[in-house]
Amino acid sequence: MTVALFVPAGVGIPAAHAVAALSLVVRARTAAGRVRLRLTLLAVSVAAGGLHHLAFARLSSSRADGLGEVLRLLSASGIALCLVLGVAAMVVAAADGGTTLVWLRRLLDGWMVAGSLLALCWMLLLHRADRSGDAYGSFQDLARVVTDVLVLGLVVALRFCLKRGERAATTVGALALVVLTASDMLRILPPAAVSWAGIPWAAACSLTGLLLVTVAPWLAGGTRVMEVDHHLMPVIGVVAPFVPVAVCVVALGAHTMVGGSTDMVLMLLAGSLLVALGTRQGVIHADHLRFTREATTREAHYRTLVDGTRDVITIVGLDGRVLYVSPAAYDVFGYRPEAQVGARLFLYCHPEDLTPLTRAVEAVRREAASGRRGPGRRMVCRVRHADGRWRHVESSVSHHPRGMIFVSRDVTDRVVRQTQLERLAFHDALTGLPNRALFADRVAHALRKETTRTAPPAVLFVDLDGFKAVNDSAGHAVGDILLVHAARRLQTSVRAQDTVARLGGDEFAVLLEGETGTRPSRSRDVAERVLAALTRPYSLAGREARVSASIGIAVALPGVTPQELLRQADAAMYEAKRMGKGRIRQHIPQPAGTHHSAPDPARTTAIPLQEPPQPQTQSPPPEHRHDAQELSAARVRTPAADLCDTDEDQGHSEALPQ
Template identity: 65%
Template sequence: MRLRLTLLAVSVAAGGLHHLLASQHPTAQGHFAGVLQSVVEVLAVAGLAVSLGLGVAGLVVAAADSGTTLIWLRRLLDGWMTAGSLFTLGWVLLLHRVDRGGGDVPGSLMAFTRVATDILVLGLLVALRFCRKPGERAAVTLAAVALAVLAVSDMLPILLPAPGAWSGISLAATCSMAGLFLVALAPWLPGGASIVAADRREMPVAGVVVAFVPVVVCALAMAAHALAGGHPDVVMLALAGSVLLGLSVRQGVAHADHLQLTREAAAREAQYRTLVDGSSDVITIVGLDGRVLYISPAVRAVFGYCPEELVGARLPLYSHPDDVALLMQAVETLRQEAESGTRGPGRRLSSRVRAADGQWRHVESTVSHHADGLIFNSRDVTERVMLQAQLEHLAFHDVLTGLPNRALFADRVRHALQKRAADATPPAVIFLDLDGFKAVNDSAGHAVGDGLLVQAARRLQASVRAADTVARLGGDEFAALLEGKAGACPSRAREVAERILSALVKPYRIGSTDAVVSASIGIAVATPGITPDELLHNADLVMYEAKAAGKGRIRMHGAQPHSINCEISSTAVTTCVCKDSALTTAHTGS
């Protein structure tokens, strides 16, 4: 666009040079002077024609630079209507001067033809101005004003015998200099460097009204000519008729373009409907008052509701009571942004929604602004949440027994020690290893061994409180975390260990196979300042001491090794004797 406006500036500058050369008479005498004057006039006229032709061509190309054929035709018609109305007005003024008997008619007519190109370019500039964005109209507007000033400077000598002067300079020359300056400035204003939005198709109200201005100008000019006693001639009628015809064709073009826009909008809407209706996501449009305005048909497949049943309902729709506060807080924030005119980022929400079958479904929603309020794009992620929970369970639980694994057990111990700092109740940890499991696993097979581990895990869980944690650490090693009074009173931890040992030594029935195993148990009670790793290590250490002492025994960390002596028989625990404040459990037989 800047290049085209620069060509226009060059063309107008060449026109000014033409006026300068044509107005100068060589001082030389004789035949040489006549030949020189003729050559100068020919060069000036040729330069004017070429340069102004380039200017017109550049703006015509600018009019057709982008957009559809209908847009290009509409711009050219707008340009011609503007130019035709100016031609009609100029012709009426010229005829008025002729009727008054002033001036040289052929000379005035020839001078009027010099203005024709300026008027044509001016019409195109006016047409281009209305198809650009408001911030990009400065260059085109200034170029149009510049051409209007130049046209006035060319028409003043034609219409007025003595146009007058300003500070010793003729009024025509003043207008000419001002117009040349404005033309040179136009390419460097906003809108001169690009043709952005020149394919604008929607018609503003001003564009519709301005289209009738040229017809009004022609009608007023002809009416003034008739009131002055003049008679319309062929040229005047042809010019005014061409403007009226241009308006008719322009309205037809605008109507055709409107129909094309309507078809394109209908096609886009159909495509949008196809995308929305075929999407597995539930799209919901909610007004600022919280009322549902639209919900996509996917709600039937995802939640089992009919869209018609939900339209008009208010938020929250079947949301879980625990998730309502978070949902409504996000909606209220977006509603306040919409009312204040700001458009912040959308919100991502995770909530639970009750489906038509009564089940709770996990839903992930993106809530953002919409012209009618808010738009929810919701997706059912129940399977993903369940899979994630399953993966998390597998990561922290034993696959065979379902008990917590070593990682989760260590985390529970860490939390128990943190709680101990608050309520001063130390936890106790029991480590145990099944004695004789390897013989059963090797002789009866891995299936029987796995069944024995499962039954041992169930007996271990039944021997402790529901609030305590039982874990399988790997192989045939198990552990139990005792909290509360069991840690505060070591004798109770011993009682739990005895209960576990009594449950584990009972025979196991796996299919058609009977198996008997025992257990070596170590107990460690948390002391002030102990770390989780140290507590687990202490329990593990005394468990191996019990195994090294003959298996089927219970050892407590910090007690004398000889003070706890447990002998296992195939029957049951027979006596419990306290010795030196340490519990000794004796079993007969072995």
């Protein structure tokens, strides 16, 4: 209002047009594609409107013949460019982000709004436009109103083609055009009606509208493409074009009832609205038919994918009831899909796997209640097959509009193969006993228990005496049978919670936990029972074979490592073998600060077999002519050592996986 009071309208309004055009040009440089073209066309349109206002103001103050003709030409060219380029910019905007039918529907919506407003303006302002007696001036006034109304109708129609958070620019643009339309309509009214308290309301409205045009492109959605079509538009966006048409029909009926005259222009406007309304309905039906066909095609495509996949897709409500099961459920689980609808999800799950399943479901429920979507959950559980067997199923659980969706596949074969591989990696292939790697792991686990100080574990290191002779005379197959029988006798000689392992060749180890390792006498009792079991005759391939065993015992002391405990039992076993075989030797820890390079007979206790040991003066067999230090250094192995050892009693060896 202040600018309108102190700045002449012939200068202030063109200057405001120039500022608005400059703002649109600068904003266009930050955009690309059709958005840049749209903003550039609007900038030229606004600049042409400023040229029209400047020429029209000069025309009213100067009536020279030559200058008047030039000003009339500039004024008419300016308003024509303003109308054509403004409408063209909105047509370019309507063509963004949609099919031809969507683009045509947007244009028809714009014309329904604009045509209704034009009919109302024609009824209200026609008799006032001719009152001044200046036909050219009346034409210019009506042309400005027509320009504003046409662009306003397209802006209103396109406002709902953007998402809710991106409508600020079109909202402010529509408000600017409403203010500019009011300004142009005020110029048609008598001079007394366009000013109050000295304020030129027409100029004030023009300046306000142009200020809004300057700001609009910099708001949210100023450079966005019209991406939302009528399938995603809100209800108000679909109904909005019909509101001005209904108002126009009511106004036209009232105008006719009070005796108002109707001319050809009014009839053409009313007829064009009816044609646009009918065409729009036809376009909507055609677009709806296209959308339905596309939806049917997509549904058939996804149905083919769901029906053809081996994965079972299950949709479950938040209450835990099954809403949908894909046809693959019959091939995987043996159930008819339609028979599972309405069943409880937890009905077919193994009782031991209910906890992880419940946790996954509860996590998805919490995410759904909070309105956020997590990455989903992956889990493996056992599901009852129709034949009663339990199948291992791997499922991914994620959100679904109706609850949650499970994509499951049968991984039973994979789980079985993995179990077999783990067994091969940690068990002896011949006897089925744990191998050296698993035995070392169990020893380490036993040493980590809290009861280690009160009930320390003990390790028995067992080596078969005379196995080489049986293996060489009867063959490797008979030797393998002997090892299997020996392994079974070892297992039956200890408790179920104790661990029996084959370390390689004819070497075995036993881990005694709990009360057995509390006192040395308990460990020796078990060793004697093992020795008695192993020395009983073996019936192998119709012949009888006899072997004995050398056993070393080591009881865990505080701070001992698994490698040291195994090395102590191994050293005790070779001390028993050096003393004449068929004996039991127990490792006795030496005092701190002393070091021995070889096992000391004073550090071990010998228990003879049924037959007395050979005199110490007798020469040992050629195999045992090495001294104790050489035997200990050559034969003591850690769990990381080779799995196959060879000695004087070992003729059969077998490499096992660690």
